[in-house]
Amino acid sequence: MKDLVSVQRTSNKGLGIYAIRDINKDEVITEFTGPVVTIPEFDGFPDEVVNHLFNIGVDKYIMAREPAVRTNHSCEPNAGIVKDVFLVAMRDIKAGEEVTFDYSTIIADAWVMECGCGSHLCRKTIGKYVDLPLEVKQRYLKYTPEWIKQQ
Numbered sequence: 001m002k003d004l005v006s007v008q009r010t011s012n013k014g015l016g017i018y019a020i021r022d023i024n025k026d027e028v029i030t031e032f033t034g035p036v037v038t039i040p041e042f043d044g045f046p047d048e049v050v051n052h053l054f055n056i057g058v059d060k061y062i063m064a065r066e067p068a069v070r071t072n073h074s075c076e077p078n079a080g081i082v083k084d085v086f087l088v089a090m091r092d093i094k095a096g097e098e099v100t101f102d103y104s105t106i107i108a109d110a111w112v113m114e115c116g117c118g119s120h121l122c123r124k125t126i127g128k129y130v131d132l133p134l135e136v137k138q139r140y141l142k143y144t145p146e147w148i149k150q151q
């Protein structure tokens with residue numbers, strides 16, 4: 001599968017992924033692929049690695065490769081997760097736009113992050129899916145992995 005994004009430096013949050021062409025709503029942008037690990041296995045991994053693990057189930061994570069691993073969080077994202085590992089456009093995306101998804105749609109553990117995404121919808125502290133307001137869950141409904149909806 002051909003990635004529709006490239007990794008580039010953002011102005012204020014390290015690396016990010018950017019659309020290399022116009023992307024249509026519901027197009028697959030990239031896939032999270034890599035070795036699958038569980039919590040005991042990554043105990044002792046550097047923070048840089050732990051902070052970039054991609055959740056695919058309860059206590060089940062992918063050490064994802066680029067470009068997917070460089071996808072930043074936004075509280076007002078233009079992409080979401082379908083079938084556990086596919087990053088899919090939630091709306092039309094223009095070439096050159098940064099592509100983001102809402103990390104809470106894959107968080108089931110105690111991991112939290114402060115957010116300064118700048119959106120008027122910013123929740124400031126990003127944590128578990130179960131703690132999301134109902135209207136946020138509904139906004140992401142088609143773009144949330146099934147495993148986490150069952151939490």
Ligand SMILES: [Zn+2]
Nearest residue numbers: 075115117122
């Ligand atoms: Zn935010």
